[in-house]
Amino acid sequence: MRGPFVPQLVYFEPKALDYPLGQQLLEKFTHMGLEIRYTTSHNQIRNLPGDSDAQRYRIAKATLVVGVRKTLKFDTSKPSAEYAIPFATGCMGHCHYCYLQTTMGSKPYIRTYVNVDEILAAADEYMLERAPDITRFEASCTSDIVGIDHLTHTLKRAIEHFGQTEHGKLRFVTKFHHVDHLLDAAHHGKTRFRFSINADYVIKYFEPGTSSLEQRIQAAGKVARAGYPLGFIVAPIYLHEGWQAGYEAMFARLDAELDKEVRSDITFEFIQHRFTKPAKRVIEQNYPMTKLELDEAKRRYKWGKYGIGKYIYQKDEEEQIKQVLHSAMQKYFPQAKLEYFT
């Protein structure tokens, strides 16, 4: 990708201007010459430009809404964290398989919330309830928070806030490499900074609008050298021609980037490609030219919650994937912790 995300269109909720961050963003976007509109609620952006659904979808993904988060009750985010912390919703990336397409439905625009102090105060309450147990907060359940943070610096504030807590931890994952402003944050080891990585082929064909593998790995190197606990999610693990070599190359490149000392505290999460029928419908609508293989007949059906089953790889394919990834981990990162492999 080229530079960091710049919205094509910005909406403000008038109430957002009661907060210093709302004012700062208005000033910044005015100075940048962006088109600015107002909306009564960040949940109701009805007049997006565009002649077709496809065009409106694209414009929505380039639209930033600056609003106030009213619900300060956090969703749970088991098993990797106790709570999802809501700093933003939506993403400018165009990953064909992204689950936000189904969960956000008709509202694919990006929302950022300016009442950051209130959100962090709510997090403090949750920590207090569970103390002395640690409470973990996941900041990327509904967005790629790093992708917009160069504009808001909300994540940086959150990292420094959690850095000062006794019982709180923060985690998030990103496909973007714009991390420089986060390197000097006083994290005190309380934030696990994760990168979503994949074989070059998967990034090239299915993750338009995000950073390249090389950019993500270089960013991971910087983050590790800044002393953050580091993690990687490899998802979706996708079978394609030459996939073994693709994943091997990914590990080898990581190996070359990361110093030996940081490796005992690296986590890996592996998730194989799967899809549901509703997800397939929305992917085909949003990305009609996708090469993503979504043929139910080639997959194994796994019953799921609420009657929505998943189409997963065949048993022998799963075994092959596990073998290839486990042996790469053995070869390159024997000390790292494998958090899960599904």
Ligand code: SF4
């Ligand atoms: S970067 Fe993450 S959140 Fe954004 S479109 Fe891709 S998968 Fe979805």
